[in-house]
Amino acid sequence: MKKQSEYTIPLLPLRGLLVYPTMVLHLDVGREMSMQALEKAMMEDHLIFLSTQIDTNIDDPIREDLYEVGTLTKIKQMLKLPNGTFRVLVEGLNRGKIEQFHEQDDYFSVTVTSYEDDSHKDIELEALMRTLLEYFEQYIKMTKKVSAETFATVADMDEPGRLADIIASHLPIKIKEKQEILETFDIKERLQKVIAILNNEKEILNLEKKIGQRVKRSMERTQKEYYLREQMKAIQKELGDKEGKSGEIEQLLKRIEETNMPEHVEKAALKEVDRYEKVPTSSAESAVIRNYLEWLITVPWSHATKDDLNIEKAERILNRDHYGLEKVKERVLEYLAVQQLTESLRGPILCLAGPPGVGKTSLARSIAESLGRKFVRVSLGGVRDESEIRGHRRTYVGAMPGRIIQGMKKAGTINPVFLLDEIDKMSNDFRGDPSSAMLEVLDPEQNHHFSDHYIEEPYDLSKVMFIATANDLSAIPGPLRDRMEIITIPGYTELEKTHIAKDHLLPRQIKEHGLTKSQLQVREEAFQMIIRYYTREAGVRSLERQLAAICRKTAKLVVSGKKKRLIITEKNLEGFLGKRKFHYGQADAEDQIGVANGLAYTTVGGDTLQIEVSLSPGKGKLLLTGKLGDVMKESAQTALSYVRSKVKEYGIEEDFHENFDIHIHVPEGAVPKDGPSAGITIASALISALTNKPLRKEVGMTGEITLRGRVLPIGGVKEKSLGAHQAGLTTIILPKENEKDLDDIPESIRDDLKFILASHMDEVIQIALVGGEK
Structure with a gap:
């Protein structure tokens, strides 16, 4: 590299552009300082x-914002455009390095040292030039950005430095890399740098080609799949699938996307969709997969109703629909209170146990209304197959989900009030034990x-509030x-029944039979x-x-025009309901020997049970x-053994068991009777x-x-007391x-x-x- 003389000339800063020596280039100049520099140079x-x-983002550069090495150029032509900017044709002469920076009034000038490439060539330079030309030729073949005429022009060049500069100007490299080549004054080093850049560009082009081929293959595969799907649609139409499955x-x-399923469920559903797409519609498996997908989509996975946590409102609804049942209402209100404090609570599993007709099912419906939840009821009476549950x-x-999943689908939310009605009526057989399957549901x-x-x-x-109902707790496995x-609903007293009939049952029956309150009144x-x-x-x-029977007869009298208004009293009641069916107060009119009034607890509530003992001559049978x-x-055997051990205290003949046969009878022999309370x-x-x-x-x-005469505790005290009172x-x-x-x-019974x-x-x-006190 030969050093030439120094020049003090105007400076033109370039943005995003670089000019090599021997290059001829058009520039558009619009900055004020640059235009002043051009005018000064032309003068x-x-x-x-x-x-x-x-x-490149700086509009008014200073010395620190410019590269020190640039190009000394000659202005060949300058044209002023209508918009006030200059279009300039410049020719690069030599590399130059800024030595001094001069700030004029309205432009910059610099003192630069000019450098010219050495024209001396040796064997190494010749080898580097040939390598560079070979690489450039390969590059041109791989890319369409450089024309073949360019290579013909470059191939005739005999100056190695100029060859490196011209090839570098045609490469798609960053300004920083181009500046590095401009700053490389040593020709051999410059050639090596351009060769390295070309080699790198060739590798990039190879990778681009591979990626392009891969994308093309993928597109071809996609097109092939599309073509095959279209063929499948045509085949399905021929086989009878008129619409196709697409x-x-x-x-x-x-x-599936709208259902918001858990990730593992969505994955399984998408897999089944893929299977469904491949199976012909006429195949039996197609209907099985479609039915399964329908269940997966329609069962709620995330949709939940928002609980209405208003205790006063809940209490109002429960009191409106049910008279009495204070324990149950209290338990529901406790649940609401805890949920309001914690804002999250697993659904409790309540079991409402009691005789038929005490309002267990309607109470569960009222609980759902008070919570603002969906209500779903599943009857378990007679279920004896485990598959009914699972x-x-x-x-x-014909496979289907169990009753639990069916109920959840019917509810449409993940947090309904779920009534398991008659849970004590489940049985089992060779097909499995459904009560065992219920263990997982209720745990x-x-x-x-x-x-x-x-x-x-x-x-x-876990978010479901399960409520079970049962008539007989002893029939439910431990x-x-x-x-x-367990929440026991023992039954209603006479006073409670009167309130219920007056406030709930009669108004409902009057409405159902098309009557009005003015047409029928009951004292x-x-x-x-x-x-x-x-x-x-x-x-x-x-x-x-019975109230429905009264309403029917009233409706007949009103429609026929015989009566417009009826008042039912104790005097005209038999005319509507016929003769009395039961006797109130079945206690005997007088004291009797060998007849004791026992109290029993049956599935329909408390009842009295008269136990009769008769002695006849015999041998102790x-x-x-x-x-x-x-x-x-066993209770009878125990009682007899106790009496035999107490013959002296009670004044009984010691050998009574040898002289008398003892007959113990409980009336209504067609009704099974059992229990440890007699x-x-x-x-x-x-x-x-x-x-x-x-x-x-x-x-x-x-x-x-x-055997020693101790009296052991029993259950059903409330129910038995109600039966005794009646x-x-x-x-x-x-x-x-x-x-x-x-x-x-109840207090009214206790009194x-x-x-x-x-x-x-x-x-x-x-x-x-x-006389027992004696």
């Missing part, structure tokens, strides 16, 4: 120094991953009962007569049927009749018969007996340990009955036997 020797800006597949994919596997013909620790055989994917039931919170004493003489139940279902269960038979009643009847002393007619009793008894003997249960008995708490059979005899 002198047409020489100007071009230097590229380091940062529209249906798109709709399924859209619905569903059938998809391999079976708060397991039901967030409930597994249905049909759906296969885990389903979250593990299942353990998972539920309160008529309500009492219906309850006492036409119904015998713990609930109010039979009571509603014990005869039990009345369709008694094993427990009552011990003291049988013992009292035995002692009365053997001592020939009557038992008090107004006394009822319940309790189990041991039968007209006035004194009730209960086991001492049942004292805690007296609080459950009418006298309760005696006994811990031993001696205390029972003192009260029940006429």
Whole structure:
């Protein structure tokens, strides 16, 4: 590189552009300082120094913003454009380096040292030039950005420095890299740099070519798949699939996306869609897959209703729909209160246990309304197949999900109030035990991953509020009962039934029969007569049927024009309902020997049970009749053994068991009777018969007996008390340990009955036997 003389000439800063020596280039100049520099150069020797800006965003550059090495150029032509800018034709002469920077009034000038390439060539330079030309030729063949004529022009060049500059100017490299070549004064180093850049560009072009081929292959595959799908549609149409599946597949994919399923469920659904697309419509498997997809999409996975956490409103709804049932209402309000404080709570699993007709199902419906949740009911009565709960596997013909998933689909939300009606009526057979399948449903620790055989994917039931109903808790298996919170609804008192009939049942029946309140009125004493003489139940279902009968007869009289308005009283009640069906107060008119009033708890509520003992000459044979269960038979054996051990205390002949046959009978022999609460009643009847002393007619009793005469506690105190009150008894003997249960008995019943708490059979005899206190 030869050093030439120094020049002091105007400076023209370039933005995003670089001019090599020997290059001829047009420039558009619009900045004021640059135009002043051009005018100054034109007035002198047409020489100007071009230097590229380091940062193209700067409008008014200073020395630090420019590269020191630039190009000394000659202005060949300058033209002023209509918009006030200059178009300049410049020719690069030599490389130059700024030595001094001069700031004039309206432009910059610089003192630069000019450098010219050495024309001397050696073998190494020749080799570098040939390599560079070979690489450039390969580059031109690989890219379409440089024409073949350019290579012909370059190939004739004999100057190595100029060759490097011209080739560098045609390469798509950054200004910074071009500036590095401009700053490389050594020709060999400059050639090597351009060769390295060309080699790098060739590798990039190779990669671009591979990527392009890959994209092309992918596009070809996509086009091929599209073509094959179109063919499949045509084939499906020929086979009878008129519409084809494409529209249906798109709709399924859209619905899956809108369902907001968990990730693992969505993955399974998309896999099934893919299978469905490939299976012909005429195939049986197509219908199976389609049905499965429909279930996956329609079952709620994330949609939940917002709980209405207003305790006052909930209490108002519960009181509006149900009279009494304070314990149940209190439990629901407690649940709401806790949920309001915590803002998240697993759904409780309540079991409403009680006789038919006490309002268990309607209470669950009211709970759903008070919470603002969807309500869904599933009846479990008679279910004996495990698949009814868990569903059938998809391999079976006509397979469907179980009743739980069906109920969730019906609800449409993940947090409904779910009523499992008649859970005690489930049974089992060779097809499995449905009560065992219910364990997973009702276990708060397991039901967030409930597994249905049909759906296969885990389903979250933890946000569901399950409410079960049962008539007989003893029929529910222990593990299942353990998972539920039992709330007993024992039945209604006469006063409660009157309120319910007046405020709920009669208005509903009047509306259903097309009557008005002015056309039919029922007096309160008529309500009492219906309850006492036409119904015998713990609930109010039979009571509603009797009111419906009155409404039907009234409707007939109104339509026929015979009556416009009816008032039902105790005098005209028989004209509507016929003769009395039951006797109110079944207590005997007088004290009887060997007849004891027992108290029983049946599925329809509390009832009285008269136990009769008869002695006849014989050899001590014990005869039990009345369709008694094993427990009552054992109670009779225990009572007899106790009486035999107490013959002296009660003044009974010691050898009575050798001289008499004993017959114990419980009337209504067609009705099965069993339970551990008849011990003291049988013992009292035995002692009365053997001592020939009557038992008090107004006394009822319940309790189990041991061989030593201890009175053991029993269940169903409230129900038995209601039955005793309805039968007209006035004194009730209960086991001492049942004292805690007296609080459950309504106050109106407690006021009418006298309760005696006994811990031993001696205390029972003192009260029940006429003259027993002696």
